[in-house]
Amino acid sequence: MAKILIVEDNEMNRDMLSRRLARQGFEIAFALDGKQGVEKAESEMPDLILMDMSLPVMNGWEATEKVKSNPATKGIPVIALTAHAMAEDREKCIAAGCNDFDTKPVDLPRLLEKIKTLLAAKAG
Amino acid sequence: MTDNKSLALWKRVMMKRSAIGKENALLRATLENMNQGVAMYDADYRLVTWNERFVQYLDMPEEFLGTEKTFYDYIRYLGERGEFGKNADIEAELKKRVAVLDTSHSFERVRPDGTILEVRRDPVPGGGFIAIYTDITARKHAERQLREDEERFRAIDAASPVGLVIAAREDKTILHFNRSFCEIIGCEPNDILGKSAASLFGDPAEGAALAAILGGESGQRSEFRFNRFDSECCAMVSLADLDFHGNKAVCASFVDITDRIRAEEELKQAKEAAESASRVKSAFLANMSHELRTPLNAIIGYSEILVEDANDRGDNASISDLNKIQSAGKHLLGLINDILDLSKIEAGRMDVYLEQIFLSKLVDEVKTIVEPMMGKNNNRLIIDCPAKIGSLRTDLTKLKQNLINLLSNAAKFTKDGEVKLALSRENGEDGVKRIRFTVSDTGIGMTEEQMSKLFQSFTQADSSTTRNFGGTGLGLTITRHFCTMLGGTIDVASKPDHGSTFTMILPDQAAKPATQQPAELRLARRTNGVKSMKILVVDDDPAVHEVLSATLSREGYELLHAHDGDEALKMMRQSQPDIVTLDVMMPKIDGWSLLGIMKSEPSLQNIPVIMLTIVDDRNLGFSLGASEFMTKPIDRTRLVGLIKQFTHTKGATVLVVDDDPDVRLIIRQAIEGVGLVATEAVHGRAALDWLDKNPAPSLVLLDLMMPEIDGFEFLERIRKRKGGHDIPVVVLTAKDLSEKERVFLAERTILVLSKSAQPIGSIGNALAAIAERGAAEKAE
Numbered sequence: 001m002a003k004i005l006i007v008e009d010n011e012m013n014r015d016m017l018s019r020r021l022a023r024q025g026f027e028i029a030f031a032l033d034g035k036q037g038v039e040k041a042e043s044e045m046p047d048l049i050l051m052d053m054s055l056p057v058m059n060g061w062e063a064t065e066k067v068k069s070n071p072a073t074k075g076i077p078v079i080a081l082t083a084h085a086m087a088e089d090r091e092k093c094i095a096a097g098c099n100d101f102d103t104k105p106v107d108l109p110r111l112l113e114k115i116k117t118l119l120a121a122k123a124g
Numbered sequence: 125m126t127d128n129k130s131l132a133l134w135k136r137v138m139m140k141r142s143a144i145g146k147e148n149a150l151l152r153a154t155l156e157n158m159n160q161g162v163a164m165y166d167a168d169y170r171l172v173t174w175n176e177r178f179v180q181y182l183d184m185p186e187e188f189l190g191t192e193k194t195f196y197d198y199i200r201y202l203g204e205r206g207e208f209g210k211n212a213d214i215e216a217e218l219k220k221r222v223a224v225l226d227t228s229h230s231f232e233r234v235r236p237d238g239t240i241l242e243v244r245r246d247p248v249p250g251g252g253f254i255a256i257y258t259d260i261t262a263r264k265h266a267e268r269q270l271r272e273d274e275e276r277f278r279a280i281d282a283a284s285p286v287g288l289v290i291a292a293r294e295d296k297t298i299l300h301f302n303r304s305f306c307e308i309i310g311c312e313p314n315d316i317l318g319k320s321a322a323s324l325f326g327d328p329a330e331g332a333a334l335a336a337i338l339g340g341e342s343g344q345r346s347e348f349r350f351n352r353f354d355s356e357c358c359a360m361v362s363l364a365d366l367d368f369h370g371n372k373a374v375c376a377s378f379v380d381i382t383d384r385i386r387a388e389e390e391l392k393q394a395k396e397a398a399e400s401a402s403r404v405k406s407a408f409l410a411n412m413s414h415e416l417r418t419p420l421n422a423i424i425g426y427s428e429i430l431v432e433d434a435n436d437r438g439d440n441a442s443i444s445d446l447n448k449i450q451s452a453g454k455h456l457l458g459l460i461n462d463i464l465d466l467s468k469i470e471a472g473r474m475d476v477y478l479e480q481i482f483l484s485k486l487v488d489e490v491k492t493i494v495e496p497m498m499g500k501n502n503n504r505l506i507i508d509c510p511a512k513i514g515s516l517r518t519d520l521t522k523l524k525q526n527l528i529n530l531l532s533n534a535a536k537f538t539k540d541g542e543v544k545l546a547l548s549r550e551n552g553e554d555g556v557k558r559i560r561f562t563v564s565d566t567g568i569g570m571t572e573e574q575m576s577k578l579f580q581s582f583t584q585a586d587s588s589t590t591r592n593f594g595g596t597g598l599g600l601t602i603t604r605h606f607c608t609m610l611g612g613t614i615d616v617a618s619k620p621d622h623g624s625t626f627t628m629i630l631p632d633q634a635a636k637p638a639t640q641q642p643a644e645l646r647l648a649r650r651t652n653g654v655k656s657m658k659i660l661v662v663d664d665d666p667a668v669h670e671v672l673s674a675t676l677s678r679e680g681y682e683l684l685h686a687h688d689g690d691e692a693l694k695m696m697r698q699s700q701p702d703i704v705t706l707d708v709m710m711p712k713i714d715g716w717s718l719l720g721i722m723k724s725e726p727s728l729q730n731i732p733v734i735m736l737t738i739v740d741d742r743n744l745g746f747s748l749g750a751s752e753f754m755t756k757p758i759d760r761t762r763l764v765g766l767i768k769q770f771t772h773t774k775g776a777t778v779l780v781v782d783d784d785p786d787v788r789l790i791i792r793q794a795i796e797g798v799g800l801v802a803t804e805a806v807h808g809r810a811a812l813d814w815l816d817k818n819p820a821p822s823l824v825l826l827d828l829m830m831p832e833i834d835g836f837e838f839l840e841r842i843r844k845r846k847g848g849h850d851i852p853v854v855v856l857t858a859k860d861l862s863e864k865e866r867v868f869l870a871e872r873t874i875l876v877l878s879k880s881a882q883p884i885g886s887i888g889n890a891l892a893a894i895a896e897r898g899a900a901e902k903a904e
Contacts, residue, residue, distance in 0.1 A: 013422075016426060019429055083417065105420075105424055105457070106425070
């Protein structure tokens with residue numbers, strides 16, 4: 001059963017995501033800000049990270065960069081969740097090292113598709 | 125002879141002659157010719173000589189001409205005529221006149237007809253006098269005219285609200301000024317004349333400024349700012365050249381424009397305030413965007429969750445209600461998005477981000493999004509997109525939004541019918557390449573009137589449309605704005621009950637340059653390690669060249685282009701690229717054969733190759749002979765990642781996994797021959813053990829057929845490890861691969877080289893080159 005780390009500061013978004021993903025059979029871990037996200041990435045070693053981009057303490061891009069430069073966690077796929085669908089934001093996410101990105105509001109089937117793809121690639 | 129001279133002469137003569145009482149004809153002629161009236165009275169005051177003009181001027185009655193009557197008689201006559209006034213004392217007047225007769229005197233006399241005479245009397249030695257009468261009417265008239273002119277000028281000068289100053293060109297001394305000038309400048313009239321213009325002001329800077337203005341050219345207008353009684357003032361000064369009493373002078377007019385300047389300042393401030401307010405509004409909009417969407421997301425999200433829960437429980441009643449909530453939430457979200465978009469567009473704050481877009485991929489994405497909408501009204505979606513439609517440089521988000529909008533509209537207004545999206549390439553009249561997007565449906569269509577209102581905000585075809593068909597009424601307005609921003613056009617053709625066709629035409633290369641910042645940021649990062657690597661792209665499809673060009677050149681790579689195998693080989697031999705991407709399916713020489721040729725040429729052997737194929741279906745690709753590839757449309761992230769691996773491998777170690785000791789030996793020698801470290805493992809398990817204990821190698825060279833754990837299983841396991849994903853693995857095999865095996869390998873390897881196709885030596889060199897490059901980069 002794959003473990004997903006959700007890094008999201010908004011309580012409702014976190015709640016909605018975790019419940020719906022849990023229903024799909026994933027194990028869920030939380031982080032409430034970017035710094036916590038980086039810490040939990042290492043301590044929880046999830047199979048995938050859903051990273052909200054606008055976070056307090058440390059923002060999503062920085063957190064992703066930190067996760068990707070830590071040898072222990074660099075292999076964990078990261079999906080950026082952002083409210084903005086503009087091309088510049090896509091570029092920014094890729095530059096930070098995100099493996100994929102999705103826009104909010106979350107379209108669950110679309111997000112699930114991306115999660116499954118990344119988990120399959122990782123598993124080999 | 126001047127009159128004075130002739131007069132003097134005549135006087136002298138007359139004195140002589142009168143003494144003897146005789147006249148000379150010559151003198152008579154002189155007298156009559158003179159321009160003046162002349163009369164001479166002897167010592168008894170009898171008129172002894174006179175001229176005709178004298179008679180005319182005085183209108184002298186005959187009786188007084190000659191010596192019969194005296195001067196006294198004449199005076200008395202005048203008095204009786206009333207010339208001294210009604211109740212004049214004639215004798216007194218006579219006395220007055222006689223009293224002065226022995227002195228030279230002159231006076232003016234006005235005749236009844238208005239003529240003005242100047243009368244001049246000089247006594248004659250021995251008694252008597254000579255009187256000369258000169259008509260000075262004209263002179264007087266001229267004098268009066270001059271006086272009147274001067275008065276008029278003075279009046280204007282004094283009354284003019286415009287300040288006037290005449291100053292000498294040379295030293296700016298004030299030669300003339302008027303009251304208004306004093307009032308405007310704020311100085312006392314007393315201190316002005318003769319002073320230099322500069323000295324009028326306490327502040328030397330102001331004085332200098334005025335002097336400078338007065339030095340300007342005729343016709344020049346300047347603004348002069350100065351202080352008047354402690355308040356800031358401004359005058360408009362206009363100059364004209366003037367000759368003033370023989371001096372070269374300048375005439376300057378001063379108009380007080382202080383009020384006007386103040387009004388301009390206020391206007392400028394108001395404009396800045398308005399702009400600032402506009403900025404605040406934009407920031408507000410951006411904020412609002414987030415604030416509005418967040419609670420809506422909760423409404424939509426939680427109602428979706430509740431629907432799922434209700435489904436689980438089989439609670440159908442709730443599902444219907446919950447769907448209504450969700451649907452309303454989504455509609456509201458759509459409205460908010462549209463309104464915010466429009467506000468942004470109208471505030472001029474909607475940006476365009478241009479990039480190269482692969483159209484067939486876009487069409488697939490759009491299809492996925494709109495397909496669910498077709499089911500509602502039982503419509504069929506048809507896509508007509510040519511395989512070689514190629515790419516387009518435009519704003520992806522906006523184009524997508526437009527297509528989705530048009531297609532969802534078509535679906536909304538069509539029942540049991542067809543919705544079709546067609547793309548085609550065309551050349552405009554100006555030679556500009558364009559893409560035509562056509563969205564057509566077999567729906568209810570529109571009337572001429574409805575079409576005319578189509579693109580206006582907030583007017584759907586008619587007011588009942590929203591209720592019956594849904595939508596926000598803003599979509600097409602936004603669509604048209606986006607078209608304009610991308611340099612394109614949108615048109616509609618429709619007939620009631622016969623469906624509608626929307627045609628959007630966009631230029632192949634959108635005109636507006638992309639925002640500079642993101643690209644520059646990227647380049648800065650890349651050029652640290654890459655140093656302008658040369659990539660040779662070999663593909664017969666021009667679209668691939670476009671896309672790779674656009675994407676990779678931004679990464680800092682230099683791209684070379686070849687369109688078939690022959691051209692590619694020629695270019696490779698000329699200047700060796702650092703990496704070659706090969707299209708598998710090309711006419712003449714296909715990619716795989718080309719690879720074979722490359723590996724057999726010493727100068728080309730070492731160049732790393734990435735195979736590309738247009739076939740999305742990997743299996744199909746395999747059956748055509750392709751082994752390792754990346755699928756097109758190219759996933760840029762993955763492509764970049766792969767290339768990165770060639771240049772950022774961590775160490776200089778090559779792990780050789782092969783159960784044949786001879787092969788291992790040859791490869792080891794090849795690798796060590798180029799100064800790298802070779803490590804051997806006899807089979808998969810040994811290799812895995814080695815990997816457990818050592819840092820990851822730059823490369824793994826893998827044989828497929830090995831005991832214990834063969835190549836396939838090794839790959840499975842290595843990819844499962846943390847970090848195992850990153851190690852480049854090159855598979856050497858003598859085995860002919862089944863399709864399944866190819867698929868498996870393709871997903872996990874960079875390159876599959878068939879051992880039988882080339883001598884080991886060249887493989888070794890190729891591999892060493894890959895690893896070496898990584899080591900070299902690392903060392904710098």
